[in-house]
Amino acid sequence: MAHVDVSGVLADLRSRGIDVIRVSYPDLIGTDRGRDVLLEELESVMGHGIAFCRAVYHTSPMGDVVPVSGGLDKGLPDISAKPDLSTLTDLPWEPGAAWCLADTSAEGSPAEESPREVARRVSAKLGELGLGAVIGPELEFYLLEEDATSSNGWKRYADAPGNVYVVGRKGDPRGVLLSMLRYMRDAALQVTAANHEFCAGQFEINLNHSELVDAADRAFRMKSAVQEIARHEGMLATFMAKPFNDEGGSGFHLHVSLVDEDGTNVFGDPDHESDGLSATGRAAIAGVLKHAPALAAILNPTINSYKRFGPDTLAPWLIDWGLDNRSAMVRIPPERGGAARMEVRLGDATANPYLAMAAVGAAIYLGVRDKLEPPAPLEGYGYDPESAPMLPQSLPEALDALEADTELQEVLGEYFVEAFLTYKRNEVERFSRFITDWEFREYAYHL
Numbered sequence: 316m317a318h319v320d321v322s323g324v325l326a327d328l329r330s331r332g333i334d335v336i337r338v339s340y341p342d343l344i345g346t347d348r349g350r351d352v353l354l355e356e357l358e359s360v361m362g363h364g365i366a367f368c369r370a371v372y373h374t375s376p377m378g379d380v381v382p383v384s385g386g387l388d389k390g391l392p393d394i395s396a397k398p399d400l401s402t403l404t405d406l407p408w409e410p411g412a413a414w415c416l417a418d419t420s421a422e423g424s425p426a427e428e429s430p431r432e433v434a435r436r437v438s439a440k441l442g443e444l445g446l447g448a449v450i451g452p453e454l455e456f457y458l459l460e461e462d463a464t465s466s467n468g469w470k471r472y473a474d475a476p477g478n479v480y481v482v483g484r485k486g487d488p489r490g491v492l493l494s495m496l497r498y499m500r501d502a503a504l505q506v507t508a509a510n511h512e513f514c515a516g517q518f519e520i521n522l523n524h525s526e527l528v529d530a531a532d533r534a535f536r537m538k539s540a541v542q543e544i545a546r547h548e549g550m551l552a553t554f555m556a557k558p559f560n561d562e563g564g565s566g567f568h569l570h571v572s573l574v575d576e577d578g579t580n581v582f583g584d585p586d587h588e589s590d591g592l593s594a595t596g597r598a599a600i601a602g603v604l605k606h607a608p609a610l611a612a613i614l615n616p617t618i619n620s621y622k623r624f625g626p627d628t629l630a631p632w633l634i635d636w637g638l639d640n641r642s643a644m645v646r647i648p649p650e651r652g653g654a655a656r657m658e659v660r661l662g663d664a665t666a667n668p669y670l671a672m673a674a675v676g677a678a679i680y681l682g683v684r685d686k687l688e689p690p691a692p693l694e695g696y697g698y699d700p701e702s703a704p705m706l707p708q709s710l711p712e713a714l715d716a717l718e719a720d721t722e723l724q725e726v727l728g729e730y731f732v733e734a735f736l737t738y739k740r741n742e743v744e745r746f747s748r749f750i751t752d753w754e755f756r757e758y759a760y761h762l
Contacts, residue, residue, distance in 0.1 A: 333411055337406060352398075367393065368392075396419045397417060399415055403415040431528070436727070440726055445576050450569050457565065471515050480511060495520065504533050514559075524570060554665055566664060567666050580654070605682065606678040610661060621710060621713075630660070645657050661706075711743050714743070
């Protein structure tokens with residue numbers, strides 16, 4: 316955590332009429348947890364931190380505490396969350412409030428399951444190779460309006476076909492996307508652009524590229540901001556991977572380059588005649604491909620995630636890469652030089668940004684460390700299962716792949732991986748016992 320002049324921060328906030336600081340951090344699934352702290356208490360909080368039950372990291376979306384080691388088995392002990400004032404920014408959709416992230420500790424040491432700590436750990440491993448990962452996140456989401464006639468209480472906002480890349484009120488009649496873009500600019504999240512996506516009611520917001528941990532910080536906050544601003548509009552923003560049977564899913568694409576200690580992009584090599592990529596860049600691609608089955612567990616972390624996969628979906632299905640080919644899992648955009656990079660298209664929008672970027676960074680670290688070489692790139696349109704190995708087709712399959720990938724576990728942290736596997740296998744178990752609408756519709760009348 317960078318040193319910050321607390322008294323100077325307090326004086327600045329008071330002068331601008333800010334009297335509340337929102338202090339938040341991500342749990343295992345990327346939910347924004349935290350507290351709103353009155354400004355006059357901030358100096359005290361900087362000293363002793365804010366106490367939270369450690370099991371908040373292990374709490375399911377339905378409010379159940381999953382029995383992850385260090386939580387229930389230890390009597391539900393506390394963690395301490397200390398504000399990181401280097402991340403302080405205005406909260407423009409909440410007048411009079413500012414917002415910062417927190418770092419959490421358990422028994423005086425960084426909490427090992429903290430997603431922010433996992434991202435830092437991977438960034439440090441890349442640093443051991445003299446490299447840094449620079450990441451530009453792209454996140455898709457749906458906006459929904461309340462609908463009393465719908466079985467789930469919601470309907471797609473501006474539900475009309477063919478609105479991909481349309482601008483203005485045609486695809487966004489209430490101007491919600493423009494409001495989000497401006498609010499997030501004013502919150503210093505370094506958003507660059509926003510657009511209507513392919514599906515009805517689906518949108519995308521792009522963030523500028525930066526170092527791995529900073530990019531994860533901003534993507535996490537962007538997701539929180541989108542959801543909060545939508546609530547101010549009486550709407551629901553969902554990053555669920557595939558919320559509808561009749562529309563496509565929402566992706567979380569990562570544009571990743573590598574820089575050396577001087578900040579020079581080392582992903583490309585203009586002298587490489589066939590693809591313009593350096594040996595380091597090719598090794599990075601190979602690392603992502605090698606560890607893709609395990610990466611799927613973290614970048615596609617829900618049961619619903621695997622309903623987004625499939626042929627002809629523009630979501631990946633196979634473990635492959637291609638030059639400017641959107642049907643591949645890893646796409647190499649056409650730019651070279653300082654803009655040389657890969658686009659990892661594996662993730663869906665439910666992924667925790669810290670864990671998604673950490674997992675990709677860990678695979679890159681392993682690929683570069685081991686000097687791996689990727690197979691030949693995909694030619695033409697993909698989705699031919701004869702051409703490349705298939706990604707895991709279910710969450711249990713992906714979790715098994717993560718458990719088996721001991722190299723990736725070592726980089727990410729064994730305690731974190733154990734906690735993640737326990738949490739997600741509990742989710743699978745709960746789903747396996749739940750009677751779905753499909754089952755009733757399919758079986759009840761005739762059987």
